[in-house]
Amino acid sequence: MGVMCARRMTEFWALSVLLLAMAGWSSAGGYGKMIVVGGKEHWRFGYNYSAWAEASGPFHAGDTLVFIYKPSTFNGITVNHNVYKLHSRKAYEQCSFAQSIILANTTQGDPGFHFTLTERNRPVYFACGIGEGLHCNEGLMKFYVVPR
Template sequence: MKTSVKIGVVLLAVIACSATNGMGQGRRVMVGDSQGWRAGTNYTNWAIQNSPFYINDSHVFKYPPPGKLNASPMSVYLMPDLWSFTTCDFKTAKLVGNPTEGSGEGLVVQLNRPQPYYFASADGNGYDCIAGLTKFVATPMN
């Protein structure tokens, strides 16, 4: 009987921690880990490995400025919906990070709503995006 009570208390503590994990300060998540945001990378796999994401988590996009270590400048767009994300239609996308904003401490985007955030790069005429690379979805949980 005492063992089942202990298990119940531990389970309740785990549930309480899980329920409040997304509240408060959130965590800083480096997009692409130590490799950062770069062309030709499958960030969908990265997002799966680093999820779940929570409300108030911040995604940090780090990439070198144009002319340094990358042949083509990088940027970060927030796509308005799944269709734009899937088809790589950047006409109504919001530029959240231009080619120079990823250097230094990086570009920080806070996930402050329980909605899908569709991130993509339009660089290289959107070739990587069309190929399913340099884009990912993050849907923070409460």
């Protein structure tokens, strides 16, 4: 009886995993949506990400943000990007990277860096840290979300 029961349990478990997979569940993304940051503009210098975020919400805990970027060359100069989580609202407003956390380096945007939102009602501040604030300030590469 013990063996049969164990087999039934295994079958039940396998079926559950299959059903969850069909429903779009994964350990990385939960039940949330996959959202490409910037849409078809991806993660680049000069696109207004705070406007994008405002137009693209609401975001939910469990949603996964996908940052897509790779080095590009402009007039012989290579332009890179990365992704930081900034420390506070003030740090966000000032593009200050003190006490910030690097989430993804310059090579992690290809094919895409995934960040799953977890906590509800707490803002998460994102920015590109290249150029000592240049990409964050002049490049508009910053936005925040408040997951619901």
